[in-house]
Amino acid sequence: MAARAGWHESKTSRIEHGKKRPTESDLTAWAHACGTPELLPELIAELRAVDSAWLDWRRAEKTGLTHLNVAVRELYERTRIYRSYCQDVIPGLLQTAAYTTSTLSAIRDNREVPVDDVTDAVAERMARQHILYEGDHRFVFILEVAALTYRRGGPEVMIGQLGFLLKAMALPSVSLAVIPSHIERAGRWPVENFYIFDDVQANVELVSGFLTITQPREIAMYMQTFARFHEIAVFGRQARGIIEAAIDSLQQ
Incomplete structure (x- = not known):
């Protein structure tokens, strides 16, 4: 996952365990790395909902x-x-x-x-x-x-x-x-x-x-x-x- 997304392995672990909040660009990289870009709009909507x-x-x-x-x-x-x-x-x-x-x-x-x-x-x-x-x-x-x-x-x-x-x-x-x-x-x-x-x-x-x-x-x-x-x-x-x-x- 880290290699596909282009970031350090520890970042993947921190996001998975809720220790780091992903950005919209993180979600984009994650969705594409998993081969599920169709889920991106829903993921971004949930991220934005956290604040508002x-x-x-x-x-x-x-x-x-x-x-x-x-x-x-x-x-x-x-x-x-x-x-x-x-x-x-x-x-x-x-x-x-x-x-x-x-x-x-x-x-x-x-x-x-x-x-x-x-x-x-x-x-x-x-x-x-x-x-x-x-x-x-x-x-x-x-x-x-x-x-x-x-x-x-x-x-x-x-x-x-x-x-x-x-x-x-x-x-x-x-x-x-x-x-x-x-x-x-x-x-x-x-x-x-x-x-x-x-x-x-x-x-x-x-x-x-x-x-x-x-x-x-x-x-x-x-x-x-x-x-x-x-x-x-x-x-x-x-x-x-x-x-x-x-x-x-x-x-x-």
Whole structure:
């Protein structure tokens, strides 16, 4: 292996035993030395994921909430097909300013974010929504029905938020579905909220941090999960009826 790759024998041993982290050029040499160049894209994706995969909230939010939203702006801008699954919250691209303010204020307080920049973070979130109306983007949103009923900011905020969902459903770029509470799940149980950008990246929000997935095999798993949810979700008139029922319950 060392002779084929053109390096010292000890380097091979250190890489094999996890004592040395390979570079992308090391992986290239390794794959070609083994006669398996077709594995190189997957190996490089895994290597890159080591640095970018996990970001804990405490470290991410030490300078506030705005910079996190600014950091993903370019990702949203370049994505052509965006898929979103949420089981307990309305996704950011479909949030009203009031709903976002309530959500980010709670995050600031619960996670003890040292910098109070909620107003700026909300403005960045709202500015991002221009991609719903411009360009050749396509959006597919799947919501658990619970996301429509968990209150964030009181009845008026929720009524306004659900009303905005009804308006968004009419946009040509948007496909919005709801998974009814009575549906037979058959292995399609609720999972963590996740967002897929084309077929190159998936983001997952967890209690302790933020997960960025770039490994093709793992992205495929989230794509398959999304497809299974798509099979049991309702669209169009049925989805609209569920949202309208949620609004009615808030007005009683």
